[in-house]
Amino acid sequence: MEFFRNWFQAAILVLTNASWSFPFTRSLYQGPLKVLCSPGLNCYSCPAATVACPLGALQQLLLSIRMNLANGQFYLGFYVIGSMGFLGAIFGRMVCGWACPFGFIQELLHKIPSPKFSVPRPLRYLKYAFLALTVIILPLVVINDFGMGLPWFCKFICPAGTLEAGLPMLFLQPDLQRIIGTLFWSKFTILLFFLGWSVVASRPFCRTTCPLGAWYGLFKKAKVVRLTLDEKKCTHCKECHDVCPMGVKFDESPDDGECITCLRCLNQACRFGAIGLEVGGLPLRAGDIRTIKKES
Amino acid sequence: MARKRPQPPAHKLPLFLLSFFIILFCVGVFVDEPSRVLEQSWQICLSCIGIG
Numbered sequence: 001m002e003f004f005r006n007w008f009q010a011a012i013l014v015l016t017n018a019s020w021s022f023p024f025t026r027s028l029y030q031g032p033l034k035v036l037c038s039p040g041l042n043c044y045s046c047p048a049a050t051v052a053c054p055l056g057a058l059q060q061l062l063l064s065i066r067m068n069l070a071n072g073q074f075y076l077g078f079y080v081i082g083s084m085g086f087l088g089a090i091f092g093r094m095v096c097g098w099a100c101p102f103g104f105i106q107e108l109l110h111k112i113p114s115p116k117f118s119v120p121r122p123l124r125y126l127k128y129a130f131l132a133l134t135v136i137i138l139p140l141v142v143i144n145d146f147g148m149g150l151p152w153f154c155k156f157i158c159p160a161g162t163l164e165a166g167l168p169m170l171f172l173q174p175d176l177q178r179i180i181g182t183l184f185w186s187k188f189t190i191l192l193f194f195l196g197w198s199v200v201a202s203r204p205f206c207r208t209t210c211p212l213g214a215w216y217g218l219f220k221k222a223k224v225v226r227l228t229l230d231e232k233k234c235t236h237c238k239e240c241h242d243v244c245p246m247g248v249k250f251d252e253s254p255d256d257g258e259c260i261t262c263l264r265c266l267n268q269a270c271r272f273g274a275i276g277l278e279v280g281g282l283p284l285r286a287g288d289i290r291t292i293k294k295e296s
Numbered sequence: 297m298a299r300k301r302p303q304p305p306a307h308k309l310p311l312f313l314l315s316f317f318i319i320l321f322c323v324g325v326f327v328d329e330p331s332r333v334l335e336q337s338w339q340i341c342l343s344c345i346g347i348g
Contacts, residue, residue: 028338028339028340030338034334034337035331035333035334035337037333043345044337045341045345049337052334052336053337056336056337057333057336057337060336061329061332061333068332073327073328074327075332076329078323078324078327078329079321079324079325079329080329080333081317081324082317082318082319082320082323082324083321084317085316085317086314086317086318086321088313089310089313089317090310090314151341151344154344155343155344155346161344161346162345165340165345166345166346169340169342169345170347176342176347179347180346180347183347184346184347186346187346219310219313221309222313223310224310224311224314280310
């Protein structure tokens with residue numbers, strides 16, 4: 001299953017960045033698919049991007065909300081929030097585990113042999129602050145003389161934007177190298193920090209900073225596809241703790257907002273059939289109890 | 297003895313949320329928000345990606 005998941009992640013990475021004519025056009029894809037929001041974090045200023053980034057699109061709508069309303073355009077972000085909410089209500093953070101290009105890049109980096117460390121648990125709450133502040137409140141509230149705000153998360157933080165858009169654009173349009181300044185180097189440092197951290201810790205950006213992960217995490221108790229725990233079968237052997245890439249203690253908190261439904265606990269850890277997968281309340285696959293019977 | 301009211305099934309909440317966000321999505325489409333998203337995603341905002 002892990003092998004299938006990795007291939008699925010690679011397929012999503014390629015499909016959301018499928019415009020390979022950019023070395024010749026030296027510009028962005030401008031086709032109709034860009035009306036769709038990417039399920040995961042994928043910068044739409046990436047020259048190869050074929051879909052829009054939901055966080056970028058939402059910030060752009062919110063920062064220009066006053067001007068739009070003054071012009072009689074009721075662009076309040078409903079389309080983007082509707083897209084994000086639709087995916088969240090079905091999959092929750094399963095999107096992070098299966099369909100996020102930047103999450104996949106972090107997983108690949110974590111395969112590099114090195115000493116491995118855990119991510120301190122309290123840092124998980126930071127991403128909710130990033131969602132509230134840099135994606136919603138600051139773009140809405142901090143405005144210039146024309147009533148326009150800034151896309152705070154994209155502009156000052158997003159390492160996916162630097163990796164997928166900032167760096168490629170500098171190579172495609174070398175003239176831009178003359179105008180890079182403190183902002184670029186600070187974002188480049190953030191990118192290097194998270195790439196380096198990903199080698200020694202599992203998915204640090206997803207766990208501490210990603211506003212999209214925070215959004216999907218809000219659906220932890222209200223999503224169609226979810227992992228379930230059968231308390232009667234669970235022996236609290238803690239094997240599910242060891243395989244979880246997000247540091248979830250599944251036997252203690254089965255509805256944890258960090259669970260990306262990668263299914264490692266179901267397929268690689270639990271030998272007692274305590275973990276199952278359900279869709280809309282219907283069990284899709286119960287844990288395989290035969291394994292434990294064979295062993296005993 | 298008072299009868300205990302049956303709890304609604306846990307899977308009702310995601311279906312309610314799903315319906316809510318589909319309606320939100322449709323309202324967004326109705327006010328022509330997709331065209332604005334498309335317009336934004338066709339342009340490169342250099343300062344948004346740390347350049348300029």
